[in-house]
Amino acid sequence: MDFLKGMIQDLKDKNLFTELPVLGTEQKNRVVLNGKEVIIMCTNNYLGFANHNRLREAAKKAIDTWGFGAGAVRQIAGTMEIHIQLEEMLAEYKHTQAALVFVAGIAANRGTIQALMGEEDAIISDELNHGSIIDGVRLTKSKRFVYPHLDMEGLKKVLMEAKEARRRLIVTDGVFSMDGDIAPLDRIVELAEEYDAMVMVDDAHGDGVLGKDGRGIVDHFGLEGKVDIDMGTLSKAFGSLGGYIAGRKDVRDYLINTARSFIFTTAHPPSVAAATMEAIRMIQDEPEHLQQLWENTRYFKTAMIDLGFDIGYSQTPITPVMAGESKEAMELSRQLFEEGLFAKPIVFPLVAKDKARVRINVTAQHTREDLDEAIAIFENVGKRMKLI
Ligand SMILES: *Cc1c(COP(=O)(O)O)cnc(C)c1O
Numbered sequence: 001m002d003f004l005k006g007m008i009q010d011l012k013d014k015n016l017f018t019e020l021p022v023l024g025t026e027q028k029n030r031v032v033l034n035g036k037e038v039i040i041m042c043t044n045n046y047l048g049f050a051n052h053n054r055l056r057e058a059a060k061k062a063i064d065t066w067g068f069g070a071g072a073v074r075q076i077a078g079t080m081e082i083h084i085q086l087e088e089m090l091a092e093y094k095h096t097q098a099a100l101v102f103v104a105g106i107a108a109n110r111g112t113i114q115a116l117m118g119e120e121d122a123i124i125s126d127e128l129n130h131g132s133i134i135d136g137v138r139l140t141k142s143k144r145f146v147y148p149h150l151d152m153e154g155l156k157k158v159l160m161e162a163k164e165a166r167r168r169l170i171v172t173d174g175v176f177s178m179d180g181d182i183a184p185l186d187r188i189v190e191l192a193e194e195y196d197a198m199v200m201v202d203d204a205h206g207d208g209v210l211g212k213d214g215r216g217i218v219d220h221f222g223l224e225g226k227v228d229i230d231m232g233t234l235s236k237a238f239g240s241l242g243g244y245i246a247g248r249k250d251v252r253d254y255l256i257n258t259a260r261s262f263i264f265t266t267a268h269p270p271s272v273a274a275a276t277m278e279a280i281r282m283i284q285d286e287p288e289h290l291q292q293l294w295e296n297t298r299y300f301k302t303a304m305i306d307l308g309f310d311i312g313y314s315q316t317p318i319t320p321v322m323a324g325e326s327k328e329a330m331e332l333s334r335q336l337f338e339e340g341l342f343a344k345p346i347v348f349p350l351v352a353k354d355k356a357r358v359r360i361n362v363t364a365q366h367t368r369e370d371l372d373e374a375i376a377i378f379e380n381v382g383k384r385m386k387l388i
Pocket residue numbers: 104105106107109130132173177202204205233234235241242243
């Protein structure tokens with residue numbers, strides 16, 4: 001496989017090659033990363049649940065009761081009562097008839113879109129949708145329509161173009177992961193009603209972050225019952241692992257029988273289901289985590305704006321710190337790391353060539369001291385690099 005040498009060099013030439021950063025500690029506000037102690041600001045552990053004692057204890061207890069592995073795919077013999085309890089709890093939390101858990105968010109998107117949409121159908125997608133949605137679309141033979149990011153006139157136009165299709169599905173991220181902006185889901189639902197389309201929203205970054213008790217974007221806009229498929233991940237704010245869809249019971253029944261990423265993979269270890277249930281309980285009975293997340297977000301963003309950084313148009317804890325071209329974003333990340341702050345650069349083709357950035361995710365776990373130190377590091381490095 002010597003051809004890989006040239007291909008790897010090609011990635012390096014384009015500034016697209018990275019090694020995996022390795023943590024020597026659990027996931028928390030300060031970690032040891034590649035051997036160095038740093039404040040970490042690029043995780044999706046929004047509420048600090050990934051390493052919370054309540055999740056640890058729930059998982060340990062489930063291991064004692066249920067063992068470690070599930071031992072089979074869901075459809076054959078891998079579904080335990082605890083998997084069903086999690087799905088019932090998710091449906092209740094999301095105020096839907098039913099929910100179905102997949103091994104990961106990427107599997108939920110791939111399986112759901114692949115199973116629901118046929119050759120005669122049309123899928124209508126925001127141009128900045130997440131890669132796992134794009135994968136799902138690619139697994140179908142449906143006609144594809146892409147509208148400019150958040151552009152409702154653009155959406156209307158493609159809905160008209162797609163009117164000959166048997167069925168239409170509009171699919172969008174709820175919170176966009178690169179910029180932290182929010183899809184105008186209320187307008188999307190209106191247009192979907194007008195043009196007879198279904199709506200699927202990927203709420204990976206809205207779950208546990210937006211809405212009452214972190215119920216997500218559907219609750220944020222008051223659209224309960226109006227979004228056909230509310231997809232989310234259990235791997236981010238919930239601190240666990242897995243993806244799910246919440247919606248009608250017949251959607252669940254159909255996907256169990258047709259979604260390939262559900263059928264051909266082993267069920268979660270029962271401890272994962274148990275820890276996830278504990279996360280859903282905790283987000284409802286300990287509102288302080290969500291309050292802290294938003295308080296930290298406001299504190300950090302205000303300080304960064306006061307320093308003169310360009311942090312884009314984010315409406316959520318995701319905070320892009322604009323650096324310019326790829327090389328500058330990589331240099332920013334490198335210098336931050338040297339001073340004790342870890343955040344990955346995000347470069348072309350993930351974002352436009354001149355919109356390379358370091359993406360910061362503030363979490364509820366960051367203390368005031370962490371944030372003040374991070375802000376001071378940004379001030380130093382930002383001045384040195386003439387970003388402020
Ligand atoms: C992270 C993410 C996913 C994938 O979720 P996993 O559970 O990590 O597989 C899907 N969609 C969006 C928008 C995401 O940010």
